Amino acid sequence: xxxEQEPDAAVIEPVPEAELSPELxxxxxxxxxxxEKVREFATGLHYADLADLFxxxxxxxxxxxxxxxxDNFDPEVLSELDDAVRDxxxxxxxxxxxxxxxxxxxTDDALLVLEEMDAEQQQRFLKHVPEEDRTLIEEGLSYxxxxxxxxxxxxxxTVPGHWNVGQCIDFVRRKADADEDERDLxxxxxxxxxxxxRRHPVGAVSLSKLLSTRRPVPISDVMDPEMHQIAVNTDQxxxxxxxxxxxxxxxxxxDANGRLVGAITIDDVVDVIHEEHEEDIMRMxxxxxxxxxxxxxxxxxxxxxxxxxxxxxAILASMVIGLFDATIEQAVALAVLMxxxxxxxGNAGTQTLTVTVRALATKELTVSNASRVITKEVIVGxxxxxxxxxxxxxxxxxxxxxxxxxxxxxxxxxxxxxxxGLAGTTIPIMLERFGVDPAIASSVFLTTVTDVVGFFAFLxxxxxxLL
Amino acid sequence: xxxEQEPDAAVIEPVPEAELSPELxxxxxxxxxxxEKVREFATGLHYADLADLFxxxxxxxxxxxxxxxxDNFDPEVLSELDDAVRDxxxxxxxxxxxxxxxxxxxTDDALLVLEEMDAEQQQRFLKHVPEEDRTLIEEGLSYxxxxxxxxxxxxxxTVPGHWNVGQCIDFVRRKADADEDERDLxxxxxxxxxxxxRRHPVGAVSLSKLLSTRRPVPISDVMDPEMHQIAVNTDQxxxxxxxxxxxxxxxxxxDANGRLVGAITIDDVVDVIHEEHEEDIMRMxxxxxxxxxxxxxxxxxxxxxxxxxxxxxAILASMVIGLFDATIEQAVALAVLMxxxxxxxGNAGTQTLTVTVRALATKELTVSNASRVITKEVIVGxxxxxxxxxxxxxxxxxxxxxxxxxxxxxxxxxxxxxxxGLAGTTIPIMLERFGVDPAIASSVFLTTVTDVVGFFAFLxxxxxxLL
Numbered sequence: 001x002x003x004e005q006e007p008d009a010a011v012i013e014p015v016p017e018a019e020l021s022p023e024l025x026x027x028x029x030x031x032x033x034x035x036e037k038v039r040e041f042a043t044g045l046h047y048a049d050l051a052d053l054f055x056x057x058x059x060x061x062x063x064x065x066x067x068x069x070x071d072n073f074d075p076e077v078l079s080e081l082d083d084a085v086r087d088x089x090x091x092x093x094x095x096x097x098x099x100x101x102x103x104x105x106x107t108d109d110a111l112l113v114l115e116e117m118d119a120e121q122q123q124r125f126l127k128h129v130p131e132e133d134r135t136l137i138e139e140g141l142s143y144x145x146x147x148x149x150x151x152x153x154x155x156x157x158t159v160p161g162h163w164n165v166g167q168c169i170d171f172v173r174r175k176a177d178a179d180e181d182e183r184d185l186x187x188x189x190x191x192x193x194x195x196x197x198r199r200h201p202v203g204a205v206s207l208s209k210l211l212s213t214r215r216p217v218p219i220s221d222v223m224d225p226e227m228h229q230i231a232v233n234t235d236q237x238x239x240x241x242x243x244x245x246x247x248x249x250x251x252x253x254x255d256a257n258g259r260l261v262g263a264i265t266i267d268d269v270v271d272v273i274h275e276e277h278e279e280d281i282m283r284m285x286x287x288x289x290x291x292x293x294x295x296x297x298x299x300x301x302x303x304x305x306x307x308x309x310x311x312x313x314a315i316l317a318s319m320v321i322g323l324f325d326a327t328i329e330q331a332v333a334l335a336v337l338m339x340x341x342x343x344x345x346g347n348a349g350t351q352t353l354t355v356t357v358r359a360l361a362t363k364e365l366t367v368s369n370a371s372r373v374i375t376k377e378v379i380v381g382x383x384x385x386x387x388x389x390x391x392x393x394x395x396x397x398x399x400x401x402x403x404x405x406x407x408x409x410x411x412x413x414x415x416x417x418x419x420x421g422l423a424g425t426t427i428p429i430m431l432e433r434f435g436v437d438p439a440i441a442s443s444v445f446l447t448t449v450t451d452v453v454g455f456f457a458f459l460x461x462x463x464x465x466l467l
Numbered sequence: 468x469x470x471e472q473e474p475d476a477a478v479i480e481p482v483p484e485a486e487l488s489p490e491l492x493x494x495x496x497x498x499x500x501x502x503e504k505v506r507e508f509a510t511g512l513h514y515a516d517l518a519d520l521f522x523x524x525x526x527x528x529x530x531x532x533x534x535x536x537x538d539n540f541d542p543e544v545l546s547e548l549d550d551a552v553r554d555x556x557x558x559x560x561x562x563x564x565x566x567x568x569x570x571x572x573x574t575d576d577a578l579l580v581l582e583e584m585d586a587e588q589q590q591r592f593l594k595h596v597p598e599e600d601r602t603l604i605e606e607g608l609s610y611x612x613x614x615x616x617x618x619x620x621x622x623x624x625t626v627p628g629h630w631n632v633g634q635c636i637d638f639v640r641r642k643a644d645a646d647e648d649e650r651d652l653x654x655x656x657x658x659x660x661x662x663x664x665r666r667h668p669v670g671a672v673s674l675s676k677l678l679s680t681r682r683p684v685p686i687s688d689v690m691d692p693e694m695h696q697i698a699v700n701t702d703q704x705x706x707x708x709x710x711x712x713x714x715x716x717x718x719x720x721x722d723a724n725g726r727l728v729g730a731i732t733i734d735d736v737v738d739v740i741h742e743e744h745e746e747d748i749m750r751m752x753x754x755x756x757x758x759x760x761x762x763x764x765x766x767x768x769x770x771x772x773x774x775x776x777x778x779x780x781a782i783l784a785s786m787v788i789g790l791f792d793a794t795i796e797q798a799v800a801l802a803v804l805m806x807x808x809x810x811x812x813g814n815a816g817t818q819t820l821t822v823t824v825r826a827l828a829t830k831e832l833t834v835s836n837a838s839r840v841i842t843k844e845v846i847v848g849x850x851x852x853x854x855x856x857x858x859x860x861x862x863x864x865x866x867x868x869x870x871x872x873x874x875x876x877x878x879x880x881x882x883x884x885x886x887x888g889l890a891g892t893t894i895p896i897m898l899e900r901f902g903v904d905p906a907i908a909s910s911v912f913l914t915t916v917t918d919v920v921g922f923f924a925f926l927x928x929x930x931x932x933l934l
Contacts, residue, residue: 023835048712056836082831169678176679188716189675190657207674208656211636212643244741245515247734249655266733267714273737274711277744278825281751285821286814292826296846303818304851307811311855314810315862318803325799332792335802336785339918342806343781344774347753351770354752358745359759364549368490369523379763384771388778395782451806 022049023056030061035068043072051080055293059088066092075101079109083116084293099128102137106187107154108268111140115150148239149232151272152253152262155186158195159219161202166215168192168205190265191250194223199259201229201252229254232261236272241363243269280361283439284354286310309444317342317451324459327466333400334462337409342454344388345416349446352377352424357438360428374425381421385414408465412458416450423449489516490523497528502535510539518547522760526555533559542568546576550583551760566595569604573654574621575735578607582617615706616699618739619720619729622653625662626686628669633682635659635672657732658717661690666726668696668719696721699728703739708830710736747828750906751821753777776911784809784918791926794933800867801929804876809921811855812883816913819844819891824905827895841892848888852881875932879925883917890916 020028022045029038042050042065054062054077066073066089073093078086078101090098090113102110102125114122114137122141126134136154143149157175159168172192175185192210194203203223213222228246230239230253242248243266253262282290286306291299321328321338328335356373359365365373393410397403427445428438487495489512496505509517509532521529521544533540533556540560545553545568557565557580569577569592581589581604589608593601603621610616624642626635639659642652659677661670670690680689695713697706697720709715710733720729749757753773758766788795788805795802823840826832832840860877864870894912895905 021833021835023833027835046713048714052830055831056833058836058839172679173681177681185679186675188673190716206655207678208639208653211674211678212639212652214640214644244737246513247515247737249657249734266737267716270711270714270733270737270740273740273744277740277747278829280744281748281825282821284748284751286818287821290822290825292822292831292840296843296850299843300847300850300854303815303847304854306818307814307851307855310814311807311811311858314807317810318807321806322803325803328802329796329799332796332802335795335799335805336789336792338802339784339788339806339809340778340781343784343914343918344778347774347777348770351753351773354749354754355757355759358748358757362745363519364522364759366488366490366523368488368494369525372525373759376763376766380767380770383763383767384774387767387771388774391778447810451810 021056022053026053026065027057027061030064038065038068039072042069047074047076048080050074051077054089055082055085062088063092070094070097073097073101075104076109078113079105082290082293086113087116095125096128098125102126103129103133107133107136107140108151110137111150114141115145143232146236147232148230148234148236148253148264149262151236151239151268152232152264153186153268154262156252156260156263157185157189157192158199158260159192161194161196161220161223163219164215165210165213165217165219165222168210168219169215186263188265189250189263191227191263193227193252193260193263194219195260201227201254201260203227204250204252206249227252229258230264231256237276239264240269240272240276244273280439283437284357284443286443288440313444313448313451316448317455320452320455321459323456324463327459327463331405331462331466333402333405334459337396337405338455338458340392341409341412341416341458342451344392344413345420345450345454346447348381348384348417349420349424349450350443352381352421353428353442353446356425356428357442360432360438365429370425370429374422374429377421377425378418379421381417381419382414385417388417389413404465405462408461409458411461412454415457416454419453420446420450488523489520493520493532494524494528497531505532505535506539509536510541514541514543515547517541518544521556522549522552529555530559537561537564540564540568542571543576545580546572549757549760553580554583562592563595565592569593570596570600574600574603574607575618577604578617581608582612610699613703614699615697615701615703615720615731616729618703618706618735619699619731620653620735621729623719623727623730624652624656624659625666625727626659628661628663628687628690630686631682632677632680632684632686632689635677635686636682653730655732656717656730658694658730660694660719660727660730661686662727668694668721668727670694671717671719673716694719696725697731699723704743706731707736707739707743711740747906750904751824751910753910755907780911780915780918783915784922787919787922788926790923791930794926794930798872798929798933800869800872801926804863804872805922805925807859808876808879808883808925809918811859811880812887812917812921813914815848815851815884816887816891816917817910819848819888820895820909820913823892823895824909827899827905832896837892837896841889841896844888844892845885846888848884848886848891849881852884855884856880871932872929875928876925879921879928882924883921886920887913887917 026038026041042053045053054065057065062085070093081089102113126137129137140150157172159171191204191206193201194205196202203225204227205219205223209222228242228248228251230251232253232255248266250263250265252260253264255261278290288302288306291302356365389410392413393406396409397406423446428442431438431441493505493508512520521532524532529552537560548556569580593604596604607617624639626638658671658673660668661672663669670692671694672686672690676689695709695715695718697718699720699722715733717730717732719727720731722728745757755769755773758769823832856877859880860873863876864873890913895909898905898908
């Protein structure tokens with residue numbers, strides 16, 4: 001037993017290296033200036049783990065690490081990094097090293113690395129990229145950001161419709177055997193596409209279909225002519241929706257003339273789904289862009305604007321309270337209780353809002369069932385409104401020994417919860433109709449409504465009844 | 468031109484059928500009792516579109532539609548439906564029809580249909596399923612819900628390590644040519660797995676690799692021995708994380724003895740990613756389970772418990788205000804202004820919380836960089852705190868012509884924004900450490916902190932300074 005060998009070792013030892021997380025280990029090596037160990041450790045990692053390591057280090061450590069391993073740098077790492085982290089890593093590489101990484105990467109990954117840079121910076125790297133790759137990359141950059149054109153791989157296996165299965169297989173094998181330069185096979189692929197003389201896709205054949213069919217069978221007999229073609233300008237969110245809806249694994253991408261220009265595969269779409277997901281959550285939390293890796297000053301500036309909007313709505317709510325200052329002066333219990341009504345309305349409304357915003361995003365909520373959803377939410381609001389009216393009414397009565405006050409808060413609670421159900425559904429539906437993303441703007445409108453109505457109903461009723 | 472043919476057609480016509488959405492069209496047919504048209508329209512749809520149609524109809528229409536098309540029912544529809552909607556559809560089918568759907572579906576999809584039912588109901592359908600399929604399904608049901616065992620397909624192509632590429636391809640072709648009963652090829656597959664004599668996976672070969680290699684090459688030369696094996700009990704969230712992290716397309720699933728029992732493919736994982744995503748968003752909005760299709764009463768009950776928790780925190784905040792009722796009585800402006808400080812703290816804290824909760828979920832935030840993230844958020848809180856202190860201080864000064872009151876609200880604002888940054892990071896980190904899902908519980912703790920601190924700081928300072 002290791003413990004028995006050193007029974008009285010009371011000296012505080014540093015944590016043994018084997019128990020350290022990769023980032024602490026590398027941070028320690030960097031601190032000790034033991035660059036050989038850093039190099040040995042980091043170059044032994046899978047590119048995804050190396051990317052995680054970069055993300056977890058501090059900015060300084062990150063740049064030092066990139067500098068240490070720049071000569072054995074796996075370009076795949078770059079496509080896995082968060083934008084802000086990638087900037088740091090790229091800054092530690094030489095222009096030629098970045099250019100050679102761009103050349104080695106698949107077009108879609110090279111675009112990821114370049115798309116956040118300005119045109120001048122892009123050209124600084126691109127002029128060292130061999131012409132053929134450069135043309136493909138520059139074409140890619142000409143498609144709108146977040147479009148199918150940015151996601152697709154340019155390398156696609158295409159065959160004419162008059163071939164048979166055996167010819168198709170031989171064609172793939174010949175391509176694989178060809179020299180590096182000739183070998184324009186994608187790294188990995190799941191379908192081959194049948195095209196006509198003008199390169200319009202006429203069918204798709206999955207590799208499992210191709211493999212399980214005998215060689216003499218004509219390819220046109222096994223192809224699926226009803227594949228989903230994606231226009232090169234399609235937004236990536238729509239691409240992701242289509243893949244998920246239709247359980248697709250790959251799909252051909254066509255230009256404005258219907259010619260095949262590339263293919264999107266599901267592994268790219270998984271990243272898109274994840275990205276859009278994070279974006280949705282961030283927006284609902286009032287964060288415009290994920291800022292985990294951004295500097296404090298940048299983050300402050302980005303979040304400031306959202307908080308300004310919230311300040312305005314808070315001031316609006318305060319003005320409503322201000323209308324009733326005379327009432328509050330007479331019964332200070334109102335000031336004590338008023339946040340309860342507003343807060344419960346806000347929370348109930350947020351529940352409704354969340355369900356509605358998601359149903360809109362997943363296209364489960366449409367014109368035809370909108371009125372059913374609104375009706376239901378108003379019913380839910382009324383039911384919970386009555387339940388919480390009874391609860392808060394009783395609590396208030398006991399707390400302040402005042403049954404009228406209990407009645408006032410109960411009535412205000414029902415009003416605000418019903419309004420919350422109504423606002424939580426109608427606000428996002430209306431925003432969507434006006435072309436505004438409901439995920440961003442809904443919550444601020446909602447809390448404005450529930451605060452204003454909550455304070456107004458409670459204080460207004462109190463003014464009528466109590467004074 | 469169609470318009471010129473009827474230049475003065477002023478009669479109000481019903482909306483032409485071609486312009487109606489599928490659900491309105493079907494609803495109209497059902498209303499007219501034109502069941503033949505319903506059947507014709509619905510059976511012509513892709514299963515994913517038919518599933519959408521079911522989801523958008525009302526409960527009654529949905530059950531009627533299922534009844535009308537039950538004899539030409541595509542079982543794939545069932546695996547695409549929301550749980551509540553699926554219950555309605557299943558209720559309109561006969562036991563034998565459900566059983567035959569279960570038989571026809573891939574195991575993982577059949578499990579989806581069955582897993583929400585109680586054991587008795589499951590057996591009612593399963594006893595009509597042929598023994599072989601029933602065994603597979605019952606084995607699947609024995610794995611924990613949301614585990615790899617539920618996600619995997621049982622049908623996998625396995626080959627011994629001593630074969631060459633040609634033998635593997637011939638094996639797949641022979642399987643595909645075999646009779647329906649013998650043909651245990653999966654519907655679609657992307658990899659074949661090399662196993663040893665005890666059925667332990669030793670390597671994976673992608674079909675694109677297999678196809679692009681010449682026939683005499685030994686399969687062991689082209690297989691990837693470093694595939695990621697997934698234990699059958701692994702949680703689906705971890706499966707999804709692994710697929711995304713490693714850009715996997717399929718992975719072998721092994722039992723406790725390391726024997727291959729199935730394979731998970733990326734199309735299943737896409738659904739998991741989407742599901743987990745929706746769950747995350749719902750939780751952050753205080754909705755335990757997506758309830759779009761649930762009845763109003765069920766929804767009310769589900770949301771009630773969350774609102775009770777919020778009521779308690781609102782009462783806590785009220786009690787803090789109650790401590791200062793004497794102060795408020797003297798300066799009612801305090802009651803008017805106090806929600807501003809609390810609300811700004813809540814919103815700033817929610818921004819921080821959102822970033823932190825996501826960074827924890829994606830494992831970007833770990834022990835090693837936690838202190839860096841916390842420090843940054845406190846700095847951001849201080850900076851925005853100072854900015855909003857100046858803004859609200861000035862507004863208050865102008866509004867109430869009282870510079871001391873402006874100073875008080877400014878000081879309270881800085882305190883609450885700094886606390887918001889601190890609480891927004893430390894609350895989710897601590898919850899995660901105690902094994903509680905930070906997505907559910909964080910926001911309620913956060914708003915409690917920002918409300919209590921906001922009211923206490925503002926009113927407390929006012930009591931000290933103004934009176």
